Amino acid sequence: MPATPGAGIMLGSLSNEERQKLEEERERLYQQLDEKDEEINQHSQYVEKLKEQMLEQEEVRFLEEPRFSISVGSEKTKKTT
Numbered sequence: 425m426p427a428t429p430g431a432g433i434m435l436g437s438l439s440n441e442e443r444q445k446l447e448e449e450r451e452r453l454y455q456q457l458d459e460k461d462e463e464i465n466q467h468s469q470y471v472e473k474l475k476e477q478m479l480e481q482e483e484v485r486f487l488e489e490p491r492f493s494i495s496v497g498s499e500k501t502k503k504t505t
Contacts, residue, residue, distance in 0.1 A: 438446070
């Protein structure tokens, strides 16, 4: 079944050689689509890994940062009161 309306009528007026060329071109284009789809999937997986690494780094940084900021805030409150 043709992918586009009227394509069957158009193909009926083509020679076998032209039909073969169009079929080869279509196969080549589908192969390119598959390759790009795989490339996009690989990039998406890489981005997800980077996001996970960033979250882990933020978590480590949060756990390692000194907790004096809370006490500094309470000292400011004491000084102004």
